[in-house]
Amino acid sequence: MSVKKVNGGYVIDFTINNKRFRETIPAPHNKKAFQRIEDQEKIYRMAISLDDKGIADRFPNSKIIQKAFNTECNYTIHEYSNIWFRQKQRNWSHTTIRGYTQKYNSYIKPNWGHLKLTAFKASMFDEWASQIKLSAKSINETRNVLKQIYVRAYNDEVIDRNPTLLIERYKQTHYEPTPFTNDEIDRIITELQQPYREFFQFAFFTGLRTGELLGLRWEDVDLRRKVAHIRVNLINGIEKSPKTTGSIRTIQLHQKAVESLIALKKSDFSKFRRVFINPKTMTEYKNADGLRKYIWKPTLNKLNISYRYPYQCRHTYASMMLTQGKNPMWVAKQMGHVDWGMIRKTYGRWIE
Incomplete structure (x- = not known):
């Protein structure tokens, strides 16, 4: 058979005079579309066999016709x-x-x-x-x-x-992380109210990515063993598995992160599936834009702390752990990297 189904359409594939002709045509998978493309394939064969460009001109954008009659590509x-x-x-x-x-x-x-x-x-x-x-x-x-x-x-x-x-790749400027100091962390956490306080304290002391923080479920947390299983990434309200196998991991929780979870467990927020809930709507977050714009940024301004994106909480955790002498491979595993190459490249100045 010269017409076969593929993702998103059909492939016409045949050989005439030891020349192979192949073309992918986007179309729905149904009987009508299949019949139309089968008829199109027969016309292609006839045009090529008879060397009849008049027939071929009916399909000016066809890759097969362009190849067979050496016509110019008409696709924009x-x-x-x-x-x-x-x-x-x-x-x-x-x-x-x-x-x-x-x-x-x-x-x-x-x-x-x-x-x-x-x-x-x-x-x-x-x-x-x-x-x-x-x-x-x-x-x-x-x-x-x-x-x-x-x-x-x-x-x-x-x-x-x-x-x-x-086209050559353009040289990208490498920016070193600008982690928060212990004093800045304490001031930020003290200023914030529940549940924002718990959210950012947990971010500072786990180094989770934003989507991993928003996607965290109570079923992923084991307070007795002080671990969290990172299995979900929440992006624009859509729940996905983490992008790489290294990102699917079990992390050891810092005592400060455990304290955040215990505080939330004792509150009304514990009845929801997600750990972190928007207190204004009492629904789960779809993204962190509102947190950054209406909570994070005003807090830093009020405390006169130089502005950094919330993602610097992740960088702060990595630099903090390395400064404390944690094994770089352990830090890499905590943060979801398959090896410590990224840790060495990004946080090299905090490694003794």
């Missing part, structure tokens, strides 16, 4: 990005889809979306990057999205060359 970057996105998004997390969509809609589509795939040149990207006020990290992320679109087009033989391979 925007048109092919839609194909790539439909076919690949099933394998992506919610945050990946959001990140790719933002980079594409903000930078790729308005600058090059109208161009034919074959019209784009690496110098166009470099010219754009030289003028836009973006961090090297954001430029590299945009480059990655564009590159993936072209890799798919090249692998599908829609284009003969991939110009994005000529």
Whole structure:
């Protein structure tokens, strides 16, 4: 059979005169779509066998027809990005889809979306990057999205060359963590009220990522053994498994973290499934934007403490543990890294 189902559509695959022709067509998996693509495959065969370009012209965007009759690629970057996105998004997390969509809609589509795939040149990207006020990290992320679109087009033989391979990565500035001092931690915790006090104390003394903090459930906590099982990551209200196997872990709880949980256990918040609940709505958090904007930032301003993002609580925990002489491999495991390479690179100055 020359037509086969694949994720997101069908593949037409046949050989004539020792030449293989292959094309992926996005379509729903139903009888009507299958019949339409089978009929399309028969027309392809007829056009190629008869060398009839008149028949072939009915499918100007077909990769098979372009290959058989050496016609120019008619896909624009925007048109092919839609194909790539439909076919690949099933394998992506919610945050990946959001990140790719933002980079594409903000930078790729308005600058090059109208161009034919074959019209784009690496110098166009470099010219754009030289003028836009973006961090090297954001430029590299945009480059990655564009590159993936072209890799798919090249692998599908829609284009003969991939110009994005000529775009070099931009050098990213490495920023050292700026952890909080013990005095700053004490002042912040003292200033906050329940349950914000417990949330940030737990963050300071576990080093959990934001999504891991928001996703923590009472069933994941063992106060008797003083451990927590990190099994869930909550991103924009969507519960996901942690991204890497190293992130699925059991951590040892610092006494300060245990005290936070005990305080919450004695409160009305213990009746909820999640450990940390929004006291204003009495529902679980979807993200930490409100915490940062309306609790964290005003507290630092009031205490005249230089502003750092809440994520610096994680950096504070790592530097604190290393300063106390904890084994870097133990710290790496606590923080969800598979080895201590990231610890060495990021927190090297706190390791004796």
